[in-house]
Amino acid sequence: MSTAEHGWWRGLAGLTLALLVIAGCGQEAPQRVVVIYTAVDQPVAEPILKEFERTTGIRLEIRYDAEQTKTAGLAHRLEAEKDNPRADVWWSNEVFHTIALANKGILAPYESPAAANIPAKYKDKRHRWAATALRARVIGVHTQLPEGVRITGLRDLENPALKGKIAMAMPAAGTTSGHVAAMYALWGPQEFERYMAALRDNQMKLLGGNAVVAEHVGRGVLLAGLTDNDDVSATLKNGGKIVQVLPDQGDGGIGTLAIPCSVGLVAGRANDDAKRLVDYLLSPQVEAKMLEAKFAGYSVFAAEGELAVKTMAVDYADVSAAMPVAVETALRILQGR
Structure with a gap:
C-alpha cells in the first residue's frame, strides 16, 4: 500500500470515528x-x-x-x-x-x-x-330506614328489622379482610364466631367490593353495609341516598378500624x-x-x-397475623360451609 493510500485509509477511519462520537453525543441518555x-x-x-x-x-x-x-x-x-x-x-x-x-x-x-x-x-x-x-371502615346507611331502626355500631347490623338488607364485600380481599381480622383480634375467636353467625342469620350478603356495597345502599337495594369512607363519598357524588356512620364512636364504643x-x-x-x-x-x-x-x-x-376518629385498640401486626384464620372463619360461617 502506498503512503498516499495509507493516509487515505487513516483519514477515513478518523472521520468514521468522529461521526460515531458525534452521533453518540446526540443520543439522549436512557430514561429512568x-x-x-x-x-x-x-x-x-x-x-x-x-x-x-x-x-x-x-x-x-x-x-x-x-x-x-x-x-x-x-x-x-x-x-x-x-x-x-x-x-x-x-x-x-x-x-x-x-x-x-x-x-x-x-x-x-x-x-x-x-x-x-x-x-x-x-x-x-x-x-x-x-x-x-x-381510610376508615364505616357503615353506609340508606337515608330512609324503617321506623325505630337506628344504626350506630357493628352490632346494630344484627337487628332483625334489617334482615336480608345488609351486606359487606367478600372478606377475602381489600380492606374487608383487614376489618374482619381486626374484629377477630379484638374480640377473640368465640365472640367473633358468634357475630359472624348473627350476620349470617340476618342474611348478610357478600358482594364484589366495597364500592358495590355502597352503590347498593345508595340505590335502596340494601339498607346498610360495611364499606370504606371513600366508597360512601363516591356514591354520594353520584346521587346515592346514603349517609356515612363511623361505628362505635360513643362512650364505651370499640371505635372503628382506621x-x-x-x-x-x-x-x-x-x-x-x-x-x-x-x-x-x-x-x-x-x-x-x-x-x-x-x-x-x-x-x-x-x-x-374533624380529621380524627376513635379507632379500634388493635395492633396492625396482630391484625395482619390474624387475617388468614379470620378470613377463613368468616367465609365458612357467612357462606354456611
Missing part, C-alpha cells in the same frame, strides 16, 4: 424508569403519580389492582415474583398485606426522611414500610429513583391530595378535630 404496583384506586393514584413524573423526569410503569381482588391480587403477585422481582415500589390502600409482605422478606428496609414525623404506630420499626392517609395507605421498597430492586418515589408518596402533600380526593378520610397526624 421505576415500576410501581399500587392498590390505590386509579382515579386517585394516577394524577399523584403523573405529578411525580412531571416534577422529577422519572418515568413510572404502573400496575393497578382490580376491585374484585383489591390489594390481595398484587400482594400475591409480589410473593410469586419474590425470586425475580419486577416492581420497585409497593403502594397499598391498606397496611395488613404490606406487613405480611415485609415479614416474608419481600420489602426492603429504607428509613425515608419523609417518615420521620409519622407517628410510630403508622410505620415499621425496621423501616420496611410507613403509612399515611387514613386503615392507612402504606408504602415500601421491594427487596432486590431498591435504587435512588425508587427511594425518591417512596419519599414523595409519604409526604404530607400527597396525603393532602388523598384527603382532598376523599379517598382518605383522616390524617395520621391528626389527634383531634
